[in-house]
Amino acid sequence: MAEQSKAESTEQPGKRPILPFLKLEPTPHLVGSKCGKCGAVYLDLKRMACSKCGATNQFTQIPLSNKGNVWVFSVIHQSFPGIKTPYVTAIVDLPEGVSVKSNLVDIDPEELQKNPQQAFGMPVEMVANVVSKDRQGNEVVAFQYRPSKN
Numbered sequence: 001m002a003e004q005s006k007a008e009s010t011e012q013p014g015k016r017p018i019l020p021f022l023k024l025e026p027t028p029h030l031v032g033s034k035c036g037k038c039g040a041v042y043l044d045l046k047r048m049a050c051s052k053c054g055a056t057n058q059f060t061q062i063p064l065s066n067k068g069n070v071w072v073f074s075v076i077h078q079s080f081p082g083i084k085t086p087y088v089t090a091i092v093d094l095p096e097g098v099s100v101k102s103n104l105v106d107i108d109p110e111e112l113q114k115n116p117q118q119a120f121g122m123p124v125e126m127v128a129n130v131v132s133k134d135r136q137g138n139e140v141v142a143f144q145y146r147p148s149k150n
């Protein structure tokens, strides 16, 4: 078996993605696992078998689009201490056929609740931001979606 290189070696020093399927280089983007037999795409990078066609160990990692459309959303009014509310959480459909759960930013939660129809299907784009620091002093980068500019 070939020796595996350290997963961290390709990441920008001092910055760390909050989830394994968020990559920071060359620009922040998500990656998925694509089934080599039927083309189904999953966010799970350690997937062994395809739930659509049953093929095993035929996955390759592919970059996912930074643009998608809101499928459903929810305005959150109560959260953990220190988390500012209200905020909007959503499931975003990507063109590759993957759905991603994340937060919507640059959007007014109260306005959205008054007029929820505007959100369904809304084109959005991914943004990556530093959200905290870990114990090693690395900046932790998370991703959200905001209404698409075009």
Ligand SMILES: [Zn+2]
Pocket: 035, 036, 037, 038, 039, 040, 050, 051, 052, 053, 054, 055
């Ligand atoms: Zn498959």
